[in-house]
Amino acid sequence: MTDQIRVDSLSKTYVLHTQGGIEIPVFADAALSVASGECVTLHGPSGAGKSTLLRCLYGNCKPDSGAIHVSHGEGTVDIASAPPRVVMEVRRRTLGYVSQFLRAIPRVPALDVVAEPLRALGVPVETAQARAGELLARLRIPERLWSLAPATFSGGEQQRVNIARGFAARHPILLLDEPTASLDARNRAVVIELIAEAKAAGTALVGVFHDDEVREAVSTRVHTMQG
Amino acid sequence: MNPLLTVSGLTRMYGNRVGCRDVSFELWPGGVMGIVGESGSGKSTLLSCLSARLEPTAGRVLYDTREDGPVDIYAMGEPRRRMLMRTDWGIVHQNPRDGLRMGVSAGANVGERLMAVGARHYGEIRAQADDWLRKVEIDGERIDDLPLTFSGGMLQRLQIARNLVTHPRLVFMDEPTGGLDVSVQARLLDLLRRLVTDLGLAAIIVTHDLAVARLLAHRLMVMRRGEVVETGLTDQVLDDPHHPYTQLLVSSVLQP
Ligand SMILES: Nc1ncnc2c1ncn2[C@@H]1O[C@H](COP(=O)(O)OP(=O)(O)O)[C@@H](O)[C@H]1O
Ligand SMILES: Nc1ncnc2c1ncn2[C@@H]1O[C@H](COP(=O)(O)OP(=O)(O)O)[C@@H](O)[C@H]1O
Ligand SMILES: [Mg+2]
Ligand SMILES: [Mg+2]
Numbered sequence: 001m002t003d004q005i006r007v008d009s010l011s012k013t014y015v016l017h018t019q020g021g022i023e024i025p026v027f028a029d030a031a032l033s034v035a036s037g038e039c040v041t042l043h044g045p046s047g048a049g050k051s052t053l054l055r056c057l058y059g060n061c062k063p064d065s066g067a068i069h070v071s072h073g074e075g076t077v078d079i080a081s082a083p084p085r086v087v088m089e090v091r092r093r094t095l096g097y098v099s100q101f102l103r104a105i106p107r108v109p110a111l112d113v114v115a116e117p118l119r120a121l122g123v124p125v126e127t128a129q130a131r132a133g134e135l136l137a138r139l140r141i142p143e144r145l146w147s148l149a150p151a152t153f154s155g156g157e158q159q160r161v162n163i164a165r166g167f168a169a170r171h172p173i174l175l176l177d178e179p180t181a182s183l184d185a186r187n188r189a190v191v192i193e194l195i196a197e198a199k200a201a202g203t204a205l206v207g208v209f210h211d212d213e214v215r216e217a218v219s220t221r222v223h224t225m226q227g
Numbered sequence: 228m229n230p231l232l233t234v235s236g237l238t239r240m241y242g243n244r245v246g247c248r249d250v251s252f253e254l255w256p257g258g259v260m261g262i263v264g265e266s267g268s269g270k271s272t273l274l275s276c277l278s279a280r281l282e283p284t285a286g287r288v289l290y291d292t293r294e295d296g297p298v299d300i301y302a303m304g305e306p307r308r309r310m311l312m313r314t315d316w317g318i319v320h321q322n323p324r325d326g327l328r329m330g331v332s333a334g335a336n337v338g339e340r341l342m343a344v345g346a347r348h349y350g351e352i353r354a355q356a357d358d359w360l361r362k363v364e365i366d367g368e369r370i371d372d373l374p375l376t377f378s379g380g381m382l383q384r385l386q387i388a389r390n391l392v393t394h395p396r397l398v399f400m401d402e403p404t405g406g407l408d409v410s411v412q413a414r415l416l417d418l419l420r421r422l423v424t425d426l427g428l429a430a431i432i433v434t435h436d437l438a439v440a441r442l443l444a445h446r447l448m449v450m451r452r453g454e455v456v457e458t459g460l461t462d463q464v465l466d467d468p469h470h471p472y473t474q475l476l477v478s479s480v481l482q483p
Contacts, residue, residue: 014467015469016474017470017471017474017475018471018474018475018478055466055467059460059463060460060462060463060466060467061463061466061467062459062463062467062469084445084446084459084460084463085255085258085445085446087460088445088460105417105420105442106413106416106417107413107414107417108417
């Protein structure tokens with residue numbers, strides 16, 4: 001199988017200029033490859049840099065050096081050096097990301113939050129909403145909440161909306177940052193199923209899971225980070 | 228495909244004082260650029276230079292015209308520049324009174340723009356004005372009312388309708404949510420976000436509010452003392468700011 005993601009000698013240090021220029025080295029010379037159909041889990045203590053690495057893969061965090069080659073369409077794009085409009089296009093077509101917390105947009109109903117990545121691909125509104133509804137139903141978000149903006153939802157409900165949004169467009173690459181942190185056992189089982197289905201469909205996944213049971217259930221490979 | 232705007236070395240001095248200095252960037256069709264920075268950092272000066280309203284001291288702004296491709300907006304003649312502003316561009320001012328005619332009805336404010344680009348059929352103009360008032364969530368019954376009777380939020384929505392009715396390719400906005408109450412802001416932001424996405428508009432939006440920038444802009448330019456100190460994808464600049472000034476801006480607000 002060909003690699004969907006190949007990270008080469010990636011380094012990241014946060015420099016806190018407002019706090020006397022303190023430097024926080026997160027990782028240096030990191031390497032990682034992920035093939036389609038694989039779920040690689042990042043494992044290590046809190047502060048090891050798992051979220052930072054995922055954010056770098058998504059273009060949300062800018063590494064100091066190194067490359068992040070991502071298969072995109074017929075070619076590859078280096079997320080670490082690509083201009084913003086290219087990163088946006090890679091996100092639209094190739095890269096999905098479930099962040100730790102949903103960033104709710106005022107006034108946008110849950111159903112549209114989930115359907116949006118499909119709409120951005122040009123999928124007609126009815127089809128996109130049907131897929132969104134299917135995912136929300138599987139994740140046990142009661143239908144009466146679908147037309148409400150998620151800002152007022154509980155933490156667990158927001159996280160499930162976030163997960164549904166991440167899986168909606170069936171991107172070839174999916175990044176997951178502790179998606180099951182605030183879920184009960186039944187919803188965790190649904191997430192495990194969704195990941196298994198994505199793997200079977202050839203998606204390349206990279207995830208962080210605080211829960212050993214989930215990690216064991218979904219990992220093709222564990223990538224250990226020391227911090 | 229060409230960039231819609233190609234800006235290079237753009238500088239505007241006010242005597243010895245710097246308005247903006249050495250700004251360069253490209254804006255592509257459908258792209259939304261946010262310009263952030265605190266008061267006095269040069270945002271409005273830059274926006275005025277970009278939108279053909281303030282001649283720069285140095286540098287160039289090329290606009291990709293439909294007929295002839297990229298043309299320097301300050302080198303073209305005044306009639307052509309005026310035509311461009313009517314057909315291709317929209318300008319949304321912070322104070323809606325600067326962008327509206329307060330002495331004519333809401334419908335006329337919208338219809339006038341259509342007439343400026345050649346529309347003549349009264350019924351057609353009125354229907355389109357009515358349609359746009361609805362799009363910006365203004366009750367059709369208010370079509371013959373003077374803007375004087377409108378609230379701040381309604382005035383701003385009317386100004387947006389007036390600008391978008393002619394289907395511009397590029398819209399300039401200076402603090403579009405500036406003078407409004409927070410609840411009114413949220414509604415306007417939601418509206419702007421939908422319109423910009425649905426119409427595939429390119430836009431340049433000046434704001435000092437990082438939450439507004441996050442919601443509307445794809446890319447950011449951070450300005451300080453007239454210069455651009457950091458640029459990048461909006462969420463990357465806000466979540467992983469590199470320049471000391473950007474870090475200060477981000478750390479000074481609650482959850483941008
Ligand atoms: N935006 C940030 N600015 C400064 N330091 C950060 C930022 N995000 C994370 N860090 C620091 O980087 C290190 C790695 O954090 P993180 O990637 O969140 O680790 P993990 O996800 O493994 O817990 C920690 O020391 C954390 O405090
Ligand atoms: N018409 C003017 N004459 C002289 N100085 C001006 C004028 N307009 C703006 N300036 C100065 O240029 C700088 C940038 O101002 P401005 O573009 O209005 O910033 P912002 O929009 O970010 O608040 C400031 O120092 C301001 O005092
Ligand atoms: Mg983390
Ligand atoms: Mg200003």
